[in-house]
Structure formats: C-alpha cells, structure tokens
Amino acid sequence: MQFLSPAKGFLGLKKADAGAAKDAKAVIIPFGLESSVSYGGGTGKGPQAMIDASHQVELFDDEFWCEPFRRYGVATMNPPRIAKGQAKALTQLEGMVESALKAGKFPLVFGGEHAITAGSIRPFAKRYKDLVVLHIDAHADLRDGYDGEHYSHAAAIRRVMDHAHVKVVSFGIRNISQEEIPFLDKNGNRIKIFWAREKAQWNMKDALKHFKGKPVYITFDIDAFDTSLMPATGTPEPGGLFWDDAMTIIREVAKVGHIVGGDVNELAPKPNLHGCDFVAAKLAYKILNFAFLISHRNKLKKAA
Numbered sequence: 001m002q003f004l005s006p007a008k009g010f011l012g013l014k015k016a017d018a019g020a021a022k023d024a025k026a027v028i029i030p031f032g033l034e035s036s037v038s039y040g041g042g043t044g045k046g047p048q049a050m051i052d053a054s055h056q057v058e059l060f061d062d063e064f065w066c067e068p069f070r071r072y073g074v075a076t077m078n079p080p081r082i083a084k085g086q087a088k089a090l091t092q093l094e095g096m097v098e099s100a101l102k103a104g105k106f107p108l109v110f111g112g113e114h115a116i117t118a119g120s121i122r123p124f125a126k127r128y129k130d131l132v133v134l135h136i137d138a139h140a141d142l143r144d145g146y147d148g149e150h151y152s153h154a155a156a157i158r159r160v161m162d163h164a165h166v167k168v169v170s171f172g173i174r175n176i177s178q179e180e181i182p183f184l185d186k187n188g189n190r191i192k193i194f195w196a197r198e199k200a201q202w203n204m205k206d207a208l209k210h211f212k213g214k215p216v217y218i219t220f221d222i223d224a225f226d227t228s229l230m231p232a233t234g235t236p237e238p239g240g241l242f243w244d245d246a247m248t249i250i251r252e253v254a255k256v257g258h259i260v261g262g263d264v265n266e267l268a269p270k271p272n273l274h275g276c277d278f279v280a281a282k283l284a285y286k287i288l289n290f291a292f293l294i295s296h297r298n299k300l301k302k303a304a
Helices: 043-054 086-102 116-120 122-127 153-160 178-186 196-201 204-208 243-256 274-303
Strands: 026-031 074-076 106-111 132-136 167-173 191-195 215-221 258-265
Touching: 026 043, 026 086, 026 116, 026 274, 043 106, 043 258, 043 274, 086 106, 086 116, 086 122, 106 116, 106 274, 116 122, 116 153, 116 258, 122 215, 132 153, 132 243, 153 167, 153 215, 167 196, 191 196, 204 243, 215 243, 215 274, 243 274, 258 274
Parallel strands: 026 074, 026 106, 106 258, 132 167, 132 215, 167 191, 215 258
Antiparallel strands: none
C-alpha cells in the first residue's frame, strides 16, 4: 500500500500528529470511479473534494470530547489509476480493500459512483458469514443492471445481494422502480427498508435488532440527504434525511453492532457549493469516530 503524505491526506494532519501510516488503524481508499452515471456527472472528482474539504473539518469532536483520530490513526492511500471497464475497476478496488484488511486496517472507501460497493463488499462477504449492510440512500438500487451495465450504480445493492448470506437494512429510501419490486418481495427475509416518508414512525428498537451482535458494513450514498442539504450529487431526491437523522442511525447501530468498514459515495462537487464537500468529509470522520470510539470499544469490552 502506498500512502499520501499526512498533509495531503484525509484531515490534512501534521506529520507529528499523524504518526506512521503503518500504525494507522483506519485507511481511506479514494476511488473516483465514474462510468455508469445516468443523470448528473462529477462523481469522479468526489474523493479528492472530500479529502480537500476534510482539511477544514475540526478535529475535536464534542460528542466524544477529544480529537478521536488520535485514538485510531488514519492514513490515505494514493488515488489509483482506475482500470478501464466496470468489472476490472471493481476487481481492482476489491484488491485494495483486501490489502487493507490483511494489514489489519479499517477500510473506508471514498467514491466515485455507488457501483464501487459491488467491489469493496467482496472481501467483507468472504470474511463474515453473518454480515449486515447498513445502506443509507435515496434509492433502493435493486435493479439487476441498468442501461446494459451489470455493475451499474443503480444496481449497487442488487450486486451486494449476490452474496447469498449477506443481509441489507436500508434507511432513507424514497425512490424505487416497478422492476425492483418482485426482487424486493422475494427477498423480504434479507432486505429491510425503512422508507423516508415514514421517518417519523421509524421504530429504531426494531431496526437495531437486525444489527445486534453482527459485523456491519456501511454504504452511505450522500443522495440520502435531502436535496436542500446535499444538491451536489448526480441523482438528487427531495424528502430526504438531515444531518441529525443520519447521525442517529449510525450512532445507534454502532452501539449494538461491530462496524467493520464502509464507503461514502456519489458526491459530485459543484462550483460554489463547497459546503456539500464539507458535509461529506465530516460524515466520513463521524463514521470513523462512531466505529472506533463506540463500536470497536464495545467489542473490546465484551471480549474482556
């Protein structure tokens, strides 16, 4: 694994604060895949925009009353030259995630389009027989391909479901096509959707039963956020989640499950909307903080 300097990587750390990359427990994997987008473009620039914006994220987290990165350490891989062809690119990403896991790291992938999840999930699916995917998104992404592309961004979760032992719990969904319904109905024992329109009635106690004691992979498509908060994405949808909604979901899942990795995807940076880049960057930092200061800590307590 080759890494950016701490100053150029996620959070823009000083060398003295960052420590050695080999000692970092969290690894950021920038993977700006953009080849199957079907509406707005720009996701290829998403990873770098998140990294750049993260240099402005305050390192102190008032929820934990510390600078959490010091508890786990973070390093950022060099952005790769992405292989041509969707299948080859996803195999390339699979290898990068596998390398991080073999080194004992927590991989967090920055996309790129949501299709990346089909590649990044593979090493986790091989390792965990009871893996649960926390899917936060505006779209169900259960099409079996789209526009002739088997690994389309619109099929991201369908490709996750190709792993027969993996379950998915989705939050914030407010867009699904007729063609996806038969698959959803047939796989109701493996897919649970908490629809955005029913947000006020969500029963989090019921939702958390799906994650209790399980390894959890988070895939967060930022179009899950309402368009008023996140217009810088390729397929925006009204009626979405707000910051505190997302934080509550991830925080509560971290309390009962063991977060093992994840991805943040579909940021399409737009001029003069740098606030969107910042939201995505801070989201990534919060995911790491919840994973290491709640989820992993709980696992260590149980082991003790």
